[in-house]
Amino acid sequence: MIMPMTIRAIKKSEPSRLKAATIRIGAIILALITSSIFILLLDLNPANVYMKMVQGAFGTAYRARETIIKAIPLVITSLGIAIAFRMQFWNIGGEGQIAMGAFAASFVALNMSDMSKPILLLLMILAAMLVGGLWALIPAFFKAQWGTNETIVTLMMNYIGLKWIMYLQYGPWRDPNSLGFPKIANFTENAILPKLMGVHIGWIFALLLVAAVYIFLNHTKKGYEIAVIGESINTARYAGINIKRTILIAILLSGGLCGLVGMIQASGVNSTLSVEVTGGVGYTAIITAWLASLSAPVILVVSILFAALLEGGSYIQTVFGIPESAALILQGIILFFVLGSEFFVQYKFILVKNQNSVKKEVV
C-alpha cells in the first residue's frame, strides 16, 4: 500500500556554520541558474552576461572605483544600523539620519567656506555626525522615556528629514545663479573630500569604522551592555545596567554613523546637497546589515558585493542594450534567492507519511 506523503518544514536545532555556508553558496548557484533561464529568454548567453556583470563591477580600475564609491555609504550605514539592531532597536530611519547629516555638513560648507580645508572638513564631519545622531536620538528618547515604538517613529522621521532638504532645495537655499533651476549651490573646493587612489577618502573612513565598530561591539563594556539589552531588558535591569543611558548612547552612535554618510555623499560624491543625497542607502543598508548577521567585517564584504551587483547590473544594460528593468529583474532574482536561503538555514524539510489510520482510531 502506498502511503500518502506530505512535506513539512521543521526547525533545525542549531545549524552548523559549515552547513549554513553550504546552503548560502547553494542559493547563489541556484539564483544564477534561475537567472540564466531569464537571460536565455532574452536571447543572450548567460555565461557572457555574468562575465560582463563581473567586468562591469571590477573589470577596469575606473569601474572598480565606481563600485567602491557605491559601497562606501552602504558599509557605514550598515554599521550604524547594526549597532541599533544589536540592541533590538529597529532603526529604519537611516534615510532621515543621512539626510540630516548631509544638511548639517552642507550648512557648514556653505557658510564657512573661507576656512582652511582640513578644519572645514572636520567641522563638516562633526556637524553631520552630531545632527544625524540627534535626529536618531529623538525616537530613542521617546522609546527610553515612554516606550514608544521606534520602528514607526524612525520611519516617519525619514519623511520629515527628506522633505526638509527638499524645502531647502526649492526655497531658501536655492542657488540664485542656477537660472531658476531648483538646485543648491555647489560646495567650494575646500569643502570637498580629497581623493586617495582615485576614490574620495570616505573609503578610509569606512575601513577604519569597520574595525572600530567591530571592537566596540565585541570588546567594550558598552558593546556588551548593548547586546544584553537587546537580548533581555530584565536581565540588564538586574545586572544594574543603566538602560536608558545605554539606549541613548547606542542610538546616538547609530545615527551619528548615518549622519557621517550624509556628509561623505554630499561632499565626496555630489559636491552639493540635494534630496537624492541618500539614494535609498538607508533602506538598502538594512538588507546588507541583516545579510551580514550584524557582524562588522561581514558587512564590509556584503556591502562590496551588493555594490558590485548594482554596478554590474547597470553595466550590462549598456553592453547588451537591455532595458533597466531587465537588469533589475536579475538583481531581484539574486537577492530573492540569497534572502530566501536564510529560511533553509533555519528550517529543513522532511517527507512524512500521513497518519490517517491513527486519526480514525481515536476520533
Place this chain on the structure above:
Amino acid sequence: MKNNYISMQNISKSFGKVVANKNINLTVHQGEIHALLGENGAGKSTLMSMLSGVYTPDGGSIFVKDKEVRFAAPKDAINAGIGMIYQHFKLIDVLTAKENIILGQKNGLFLNQRALTERIREMSARFGLDIDPDKKVYDMSVGEKQTLEILKVLHRGAEILILDEPTAVLTPQETEKLFKIMNRMKEEGCAVIFITHKMNEVMEVADRITVLRKGETVETVHKNSTNPKHLTELMMGCAVDLSIKRIETEKSKVAMEVKDLIAYNDEGVKVLKELSFSIYAGEILGVAGIAGGGQKELCEAIAGLQPVKQGEIIFEEENLVGKSPSEIIAKGVSMSFIPEDRLGMGLVASMDIVNNIVLKLYQRQKGFFINRKPAEQKSLEIVKRLDIQTPGINHPVRMLSGGNIQKVLLGRELDSKPQVLITAYPVRGLDINSCHTIYDILNEEKQKGVAVLYIGEDLDVLLELCDRIMVMCAGEITGIVDARNTTKEEIGLMMVGAVNSDIKEELS
C-alpha cells in the same frame, strides 16, 4: 491488551553529540497515573517531546493502542489523543478561556458560542475543572492557567495527558487541586503521565513510576512496592542522605538593617508596609509567605530596582535607598531572583556561559574595554564546582537544561563574593541533588560570614536550613521566629496574616 495505551520501545534520540535518550522503554496503561521520575537532564522532557510530536525519535517505535504511529508534528500527536501541558503555558493573554480553547481548531466559519460554552461547562464538570469560560487569561492565577491548558487539550480529544513538572509553579493548595483533577481523569479512563522530581508528589498521586537516569530507563515500579528512599537511589544510582544540614555559627554583628520600609508598585498599591528587620552576618534568614506577599518587591527594593517611598536600608553604615543598582552590587549586595518561568531575569539566554558570567564582572573592570579572560577562568570553576552539565563554557545557556541554567546563575552570584546574599527561589524546579548542592553552597557562604536572605517556598526546607524565619503576608511582616523552635503550623498561620505578637514585641 486493550489497556496498553501507550508503549514506547527502544526510543533513542541524540542532539549532536549529546545522547538524550538511549533505548528507553515506557508502557502506560489506561486509567493510570504514571510518573516519570529523574534528575535534570535525565531525558524526561526529551522523551515526552517525542511522544507529543515535537521531536522525531532517531530510533525505536511508539505504539498508541497497539498501533504503531509516527508523529511528524504536534498536530499528529493531538490527533492520536495525546495532549501535553508544558511548564511554560501556551495561552494568549488577551483572549478569554473559551477563545483560547478553540484557537487553532478547524470548526467551520461560524462559531456557536452558546454550544461551546455549554460544552466547556459540561467538560469542566466531568473532570472537576473549575474554570470560567469568559474570563480573560491575564486575569487568571497560575493555577487557573494550568487548568485552562488541561481543558484545552481535553477539548481537542486528548485521552493521554502529559504534564511536564506541573507543580513547579503552583502553591500547595493549587497542587492539591491539580492532584484531584488528575485522579478524576484517571477515573474517567484517561492516562496521565506526570513528569516530576518531587518524591512526595510521586508517592501521593502516582500508580506506577518509571525512573530515568542519564537518558536510560532504570526501572518501572509500582508505588506500593517502593518508598522515597528507594526511588531516590534509583534516580541517583547511589544511596543519598536527604537531610539538610544547618551549620551553627556564632551570632555576630548586624550585616544589614531595614527600617520602616514602604514602597508602592506601578499601580499605586502599597506593596511593602513598614518593614523592619535585621540580617546578621553568618546567618540564613528565611522568608516565608504566599506568593505575591511582597517578597519580590522586598528583594528589588534592597537591590535598588524597586523605588522606595520611605524608610532606610542600612548596610555598612550607609543608607542604600536611592543608590543605583550598580552601586549596590559594587558594595557587595547580591540579589538573584528565579522567576516562576525560570527564564528572563539574570541570564542572557542566547549568550554562552562566559558571557553570562561577565555580566557581574565587567562593571568592576577599569576602562573602556571588556576583558573576558577572568570570566573564562571563573566559568570553568563554576562549571566544575556546581557540576553543570554542558558541552563547554562557550555553549549558549539556552541550550542547557533548566537546572543547569539555574546553577549558572547562582554560581555567578556566589562568585561575586557578596556580603549580603539575597536569593529568591534558588531551588525552584531543581532536582534533589542540585537542591542539596545549593543548600551546601548557602551553608558555606554562611560559614564565611555572609548574611543570607533566603526566600523559599518549601516550609520543610526553610525549617531545616534557616536560622530564623521571617513570615510575610500582604506586604507586612507577621513575625520573625527562631527556626529551631517553631512549627510548620505556626508559620502557616502567620502566612495568612496572624500576627505573632511575642515576636513583634521583641522587635520593637
